[in-house]
Amino acid sequence: MKRTFRSMTGWLSVSLMALLLWTHGSYLVSAQSDESNPNGNQEVSSNSSIAQLNEEAAVLYRQALENNMEEVRASIVRISNSLEHVSFEGKTSVEGIHALSETVVEVKEAAAKFKGDKPLLQQASAKLRLAADSLANPAKPLWLQYYKIVKNDLDALSLAANQNETAAVLANRYSVLEDHYETIRPAAMxxxxxYQIAQIDAWLSHLKGLTQAKQSDTSQxxxxxxHGEELVNGLFGREKDESAFVPFVQGADRRAAGLVISSAIAAALCYAGYRKYRAQQQDIFTYRR
Known part of the structure; x- marks a missing residue:
């Protein structure tokens, strides 16, 4: 009986020791795995923060449509706080970070106005909604769904020019196109x-000058x-933008227009470089490496 009891006691002791050793070994393996793959943990944390930002931006957009200013301001505070925990490394460029942070500022300014500027707030919140989604869903971002909208705007402007509409009509058609582009611009950035955004900006700048002239040149x-059709296709990734650098202004003013647009592109790229330098010098709150 004593022998049996001692045998059972010994067996239990060995089993307990084996269990303790296995638990300790598992802990060490887990700890070593975490230490050997810190980037993986950071990636999961970053994706989680971006997902939360995207969800909050969607909430903000819905509240802005309902003009619920109290909830809008509360949502803005949560978005500002969540940005402090987002790492953008490998997610977007410095220019993309600035585009997102500037959109947040636009929303804050629109919400801060007395009783809120409803149209401005809705547009700013839509820009933020699309920008946050572009960051969270790089494969299929929502802003790509604007292709047909922008294409229809461009077709409407082209039709107005073909029909020799008045300067007021041409300016209105351009304004609609510009508003829709500005809505998706941060998300696209x-x-x-x-340089892709700079091309579109330069093209729109020249087109704006033509549509707002006292005597509109409909042929131009x-x-x-x-040419804008090619640029829009390139913007939305519909096809290769092979003609981006082909002269698109006909007539005697072609060279002058080309110089203007080339200068605008160069200026935009220089400005982007300056913004990158300033961000690195000032350690902007949204830029975390």
């Missing part, structure tokens, strides 16, 4: 290279609109 507007 997060995903695309700065038609040429600009035709």
């Amino acid at each position: 997060i995903r695309l290279e700065p 507007i038609r040429s600009m609109a035709a």
Whole structure:
């Protein structure tokens, strides 16, 4: 009986020791795994923070549509706090970070106005919604769904030029196109290279000058609109933008227009470089490496 009891006691002791050793070994393996893969843990944490930012931006957009200013301001505070915990390394460029942070500032300014500027707040919150989604869903961002909208705006402007509409009509058609582009611009900046955005900006700047002239040159507007189709396709990744550098202004002013647009692109790229330098010098709160 004693022998049996001692045997059972010994067996239990050995089992307990084995269990303790296994538990300790598992802990060491887990700890070593965490230490050997810190980037993986940071990646999970970063993705989680970006997902929370995206969800909060969606909430803000809904509250802005309902003009619920109390909830809008509360949502802005949560978004500002969440930005402090987001690491953008490998997610977007410095220009993309600035585009996102500037959109947050726009929302704050619109909400801070007396009783809120409803149209301005809705547009700013839509920009932030698309920008946050572009960061959270790089494969299929929502802003790509604006392709048909922007394409229709461009077609409407081209049609107005073909029909020799008045300067007021042409200016209105351009204004609609510009508003829709500005809505998606931060989201596009997060995903695309700065030079791609600079091309669109320069094209729109020249087109704006043509549509707001006292005597509109409809032939030039038609040429600009035709070239714009290539740029828009390139912006949304519909096809290669092979003609981005092909002269798109016809007539005697072609060289002058080309110089103006080239200068605008160069200025935009220089400004982007300056913004990157200033961000690194001032340690902007949204820029974390």
